[in-house]
Amino acid sequence: MKAIVLFGSPGSGKGTQAKLLTQCLKVPHISTGDMLRERVRGAELGNAVAETMQSGALVSDELVNAMVEERLARPDTADGFILDGYPRTLAQADRLIRWLDERGVREVVVHLAVDYNVIIARLMGRRQCPRCGTLYNLASQPPHKAGFCDLDGARLVIREDDSEPVIRERLDSYERQTRPVWEHLRAVGRRVIELDASAGTPEVVFQEICQAIEVVQPAPPEK
Numbered sequence: 272m273k274a275i276v277l278f279g280s281p282g283s284g285k286g287t288q289a290k291l292l293t294q295c296l297k298v299p300h301i302s303t304g305d306m307l308r309e310r311v312r313g314a315e316l317g318n319a320v321a322e323t324m325q326s327g328a329l330v331s332d333e334l335v336n337a338m339v340e341e342r343l344a345r346p347d348t349a350d351g352f353i354l355d356g357y358p359r360t361l362a363q364a365d366r367l368i369r370w371l372d373e374r375g376v377r378e379v380v381v382h383l384a385v386d387y388n389v390i391i392a393r394l395m396g397r398r399q400c401p402r403c404g405t406l407y408n409l410a411s412q413p414p415h416k417a418g419f420c421d422l423d424g425a426r427l428v429i430r431e432d433d434s435e436p437v438i439r440e441r442l443d444s445y446e447r448q449t450r451p452v453w454e455h456l457r458a459v460g461r462r463v464i465e466l467d468a469s470a471g472t473p474e475v476v477f478q479e480i481c482q483a484i485e486v487v488q489p490a491p492p493e494k
C-alpha cells in the first residue's frame with residue numbers, strides 16, 4: 272500500500288510530482304484542487320465555491336472532507352493513492368488521520384519546501400493543458416510550440432487563480448491555515464519527510480522523493 276501525501280505551498284510542485292509518482296506507482300492521483308475545479312466547471316458546485324477559489328481562500332472542510340472520503344472509498348485506491356493538496360487545515364488532518372488509522376494504512380507525508388520568491392515566478396509562468404492536464408512552465412518547462420500542448424495540441428490555459436494578487440492570498444491562507452498542519456503532523460508522530468524543492472528540476476526532485484520513500488524506479492526504456 273503506497274499512501275503518499277504531498278504537502279506544500281501553492282506552486283511548490285505538488286501537481287507536477289503527483290503526476291510523476293502516479294505514472295511510476297500506478298496508483299491514483301487525488302488532487303482536491305483539480306476535483307473542485309472539475310465540479311465547478313460541471314456546475315456540480317455553485318458560484319460560492321468558485322468565488323472562494325478565485326479569491327485564494329480555502330473552501331469548507333465539510334465539502335472537501337466529504338469529497339475526499341468518497342474518492343478514497345473507490346476500489347482503485349486499494350493499492351494506494353497520492354493525495355495532492357489535502358489535508359490543508361487541522362480539521363482535515365484529523366479527519367484523514369482517523370481514516371488512515373481505522374484502516375491500518377501507514378502514509379508518508381512529503382513536504383516540498385520552496386522559497387516564496389521562486390513560487391511567485393513559477394506560478395506566473397504556469398500554463399496547463401485543459402484537455403490532458405499536462406503542466407508547463409514558460410521558464411522551466413516550456414511547450415515545444417508556444418501556447419500549445421505537446422501531447423494533444425490543445426491551446427494551453429492560465430489558471431484563474433494564477434494572478435499575482437490571488438497568489439499572495441493563497442500564500443497567506445497557506446501560512447495561516449496549512450503550515451500549522453505540518454507542525455501538527457510532526458508533533459503527533461506521523462511519518463514525515465521534508466525536501467528542498469526550490470532549486471532542482473522536477474526530475475531531480477522526483478528522484479529525491481523516490482529515494483526518500485524508497486520507491487524503486489523502473490529502468491528507463493531502451494533507446
Ligand code: AP5
Nearest residue numbers: 281282283284285286287303304329330356397408472473
Ligand atoms: P490547488 O489546485 O491545490 O492549488 P495550490 O495548492 O495553490 O497549488 P498549485 O496547484 O497552484 O501548485 P502545485 O504545488 O500543484 O504546483 P505545480 O506542480 O502546478 O488548490 C486550488 C484552490 O482549491 C485552493 O486555493 C482552495 O480554494 C481550493 N482547495 C484545494 N484543496 C483544498 C483543501 N484541501 N481545502 C480547502 N480548499 C481547497 O507547479 C507550479 C508551476 O511550477 C508549474 O508551472 C510547474 O511546471 C512548475 N514547476 C514545478 N516543479 C518545478 C521545479 N522543480 N522547477 C521548476 N519549475 C517547476
Ligand code: MG
Nearest residue numbers: 285286287304
Ligand atoms: Mg496543483
